[in-house]
Amino acid sequence: MKEAFLLGNGAIALGLLEGGCQVVTSYPGTPSSEILPEVVRFVKSENLKTYTEWSTNEKVALDNAYAAAVSGKRAACCMKQVGLNVAADSLMSAAYMGTTGALVVVSCDDPGPHSSQTEQDTRLMARLAKVPVLDPSNPREAREMAKLALDLSQKFKIPVILRPGIRVCHARQNFSWESFSVGGKPAVFEKNPARWAATPRFRFLLHRELNEKLVQISKKFDRLRGVNEHNLTKNTKYPLGIVAGGVPYSVVKDLFTESRREDIPILKLGAPYPFPERLAKQFLRACKKVLVLEETDTVIEYFLRDRKKVLGRLSGHVPSEGELLPGVIARVINNVLEDLGIPPMAVSGNPEVQELVKNLNLPIRKPTLCPGCPHRASFFAIRKVQPKAIFTSDIGCYTLGLNLGGVDTCLDMGAGITMASGFYQAFAQDGVEQPIVATMGDSTFFHSGTAGLLNAVYNGARFILVLLDNDTTAMTGMQPTPALGIRADGSTGKAIPLERVVAGCGVDFIEVVDPYDIKAMTTLLKKAKAYVASPDGGIAVVIARHPCVIAYRDRAIPEKRPVTVTDDCDECGFCHQRFECPALYPDAEIGHTSVNKSICADCGVCTQICPKGAIVGA
Amino acid sequence: MKTINFVLSGLGGQGILFLTRVLAQCALDKGIPVLGAETHGMAQRGGSVVSHLRTGDVESSLVREGTAHFLLALEENEAYRNLAVLSEKGTLCVNASGNPFPKDSVRPYLEKMKIQSRALPVGKIALELNAPLAANSGLLGVFAALENTPFAKADIRATIARLSPKRFQDLNLKVFDACLEKTSAT
Numbered sequence: 001m002k003e004a005f006l007l008g009n010g011a012i013a014l015g016l017l018e019g020g021c022q023v024v025t026s027y028p029g030t031p032s033s034e035i036l037p038e039v040v041r042f043v044k045s046e047n048l049k050t051y052t053e054w055s056t057n058e059k060v061a062l063d064n065a066y067a068a069a070v071s072g073k074r075a076a077c078c079m080k081q082v083g084l085n086v087a088a089d090s091l092m093s094a095a096y097m098g099t100t101g102a103l104v105v106v107s108c109d110d111p112g113p114h115s116s117q118t119e120q121d122t123r124l125m126a127r128l129a130k131v132p133v134l135d136p137s138n139p140r141e142a143r144e145m146a147k148l149a150l151d152l153s154q155k156f157k158i159p160v161i162l163r164p165g166i167r168v169c170h171a172r173q174n175f176s177w178e179s180f181s182v183g184g185k186p187a188v189f190e191k192n193p194a195r196w197a198a199t200p201r202f203r204f205l206l207h208r209e210l211n212e213k214l215v216q217i218s219k220k221f222d223r224l225r226g227v228n229e230h231n232l233t234k235n236t237k238y239p240l241g242i243v244a245g246g247v248p249y250s251v252v253k254d255l256f257t258e259s260r261r262e263d264i265p266i267l268k269l270g271a272p273y274p275f276p277e278r279l280a281k282q283f284l285r286a287c288k289k290v291l292v293l294e295e296t297d298t299v300i301e302y303f304l305r306d307r308k309k310v311l312g313r314l315s316g317h318v319p320s321e322g323e324l325l326p327g328v329i330a331r332v333i334n335n336v337l338e339d340l341g342i343p344p345m346a347v348s349g350n351p352e353v354q355e356l357v358k359n360l361n362l363p364i365r366k367p368t369l370c371p372g373c374p375h376r377a378s379f380f381a382i383r384k385v386q387p388k389a390i391f392t393s394d395i396g397c398y399t400l401g402l403n404l405g406g407v408d409t410c411l412d413m414g415a416g417i418t419m420a421s422g423f424y425q426a427f428a429q430d431g432v433e434q435p436i437v438a439t440m441g442d443s444t445f446f447h448s449g450t451a452g453l454l455n456a457v458y459n460g461a462r463f464i465l466v467l468l469d470n471d472t473t474a475m476t477g478m479q480p481t482p483a484l485g486i487r488a489d490g491s492t493g494k495a496i497p498l499e500r501v502v503a504g505c506g507v508d509f510i511e512v513v514d515p516y517d518i519k520a521m522t523t524l525l526k527k528a529k530a531y532v533a534s535p536d537g538g539i540a541v542v543i544a545r546h547p548c549v550i551a552y553r554d555r556a557i558p559e560k561r562p563v564t565v566t567d568d569c570d571e572c573g574f575c576h577q578r579f580e581c582p583a584l585y586p587d588a589e590i591g592h593t594s595v596n597k598s599i600c601a602d603c604g605v606c607t608q609i610c611p612k613g614a615i616v617g618a
Numbered sequence: 619m620k621t622i623n624f625v626l627s628g629l630g631g632q633g634i635l636f637l638t639r640v641l642a643q644c645a646l647d648k649g650i651p652v653l654g655a656e657t658h659g660m661a662q663r664g665g666s667v668v669s670h671l672r673t674g675d676v677e678s679s680l681v682r683e684g685t686a687h688f689l690l691a692l693e694e695n696e697a698y699r700n701l702a703v704l705s706e707k708g709t710l711c712v713n714a715s716g717n718p719f720p721k722d723s724v725r726p727y728l729e730k731m732k733i734q735s736r737a738l739p740v741g742k743i744a745l746e747l748n749a750p751l752a753a754n755s756g757l758l759g760v761f762a763a764l765e766n767t768p769f770a771k772a773d774i775r776a777t778i779a780r781l782s783p784k785r786f787q788d789l790n791l792k793v794f795d796a797c798l799e800k801t802s803a804t
Contacts, residue, residue: 003646005639005642005643005646005652007656114657137677137678138653138677138678138679139653167655167678167679167680170655170656170657171653171654171655171656171679172638172642172652172653172654172655172656172679173651173652173653173654173679174642174646174651174652247678249677250677250678250679251677251678251680253677253678254676254677254678255682258621258685325680325682326678326680326681326682326683327682327683330682347682347684348684348685348705348706349682349683349684349685349702349705350684350706350727350730350731352727353683353701353702353727354702356701356723356724356727357698357699357701357702359723360698360721360723360724362695362698362699363695365629365665365666366665367630367665368665370631597745597750598741598745598750598751599631
């Protein structure tokens, strides 16, 4: 037997492989990023043949896994909840067409949100696509549900979504397992154009087939012990029952254990769609009122149609935004209990502490770019050359360029370029030459930059695009990019240089610079600015290339250049506002800026930015 | 099995995850099941980082307000920020910068809640020992010196040694020992 203290994402990886998954694809995104690396780790340690790949985006990941699933294999693709938006086109159609093997779409939700642009609920996407969804309450259950999802998918020939929340993905729990192998059939694709290339006339038939599958699965979900179940005692009536799924279920369970409450029954819905109608009806009959606790939207609550009986978000009892933290859940339940004249739970804690902490006026900690981050240097140079530009940006570490005034917009993956062209056209229409500088990371560019860049070039937009090329997907934990040419399992793939892709999009101005050399970067940006404005100009692409200081410490700073601040510093604050390096701080003891040696990366870039020349080599 | 709740707080880059892993491993080595929650992604970039760890038979990973037995903070303000998690008679270990800890405005609350606090400038001690990244091991030294710690000092030390990357092993242990000794002496 083997044992490990696994991340929830590791538990999902283990479950997928134990469930016989032969193909796993993914695009990284918090909180899903660690699933594929954990799959790779198990593939190596258990000596499996499962194919793994970092796909260039989530739609690509889903399509690739889908092809395996229609070749009779068991496949999974993993992404974050907003990644499923990118893959939605593929998912909707795959639901109609079905599978011959199994396809599990792991889509990880981020209530809070902690690291996402929305709090959207993947279960609603499952409802929209008409595919079953499983909602694990902790890592242990996620492992079991990964296997269950593969089995369900294979049995009903339908894609199945596994929807772990961030508190499952980034929880850690101790696990043990026996050695296992991944068997499975060789690829067989049976041609059937009426299904695999169905025209609208056949799509109607596929839709009917899908609806019939859902009826069958709903019946199965009525009797899915351990996943969908209640703890009612026969012939007992209750003033209140709780309906909960996913992470909120585990919180309610612990709360009731801790406060020794056995008077309130729980209906657990770990498989909320297709909705287990019969089971829910049974529960509702026994309870005078039910409180629905689910994350993050209203799925179960919509299916429980008796609005007089059902309390939840629609009735205003549960917050409609933010994470359902244990404290929130305890308060919601106690408020409902009090309303119904039932004794509340004894909940420890002292409410006065909130006020006490609030009055301490603690510093608000914004996430910032790391000390030594090459993006900081890039944003500094961009601001210097184009202070009046609109700065369109994108998703990644470099979104934090907003702390340096270098990011005005962040819509979604790829919008750094598409909003730049959109802004250009909106202003150009009025005859206004609005300077625009777009920033985008290397991985984001491969994910969804090219279509937007082609469009911008084709339609004659003019702006500067700075590709922040740090040779990795940094924010999500240093996954390789196609430019690096290293594949998910560590083997060598074909490296695709950014320059070639940019040139292929029709861009004529492509220059590379090391942003650590701020003078060189500003000079190049001035040249780019002139090109954009020239009669024959267009889009200028500047590739700001320097390795990520966290991923490649030695390569990023081959020669340590420690710095110190001289008494020429008059604490003007310029470096704090415009360079915002966490290693530079206003030192009250000496009355001017100092260097925090314990976090300084010794990159030496800041010696180039002080208007008083007070930051010098030590 | 009694549940013990830990909350570990600090800033991104201070090594909260290592701290969590050491405590988790100490529990696992005693055959106690462990469930915890970590911070990843955007929040890791210099923001406040909180890690939860629960030992015993539990289903959910987060520690609710008022139920933490131990709060280990690698930075003073992050200790204050997470004060609400501590239960009555809970214990607070903090890396204090040298300012008096706790602040006067907080002291009455800690007394009323019978919360014991141990403050030591572990960051400074680590820096003096040329191991600026080992403040987390230093805080474990403060924790190990407590009378009510659920794990033996030697076990915590051995776990740090086992989980440290080779090149940091000696430094981590040096800082752990120094902070353990200083806390025991006070």
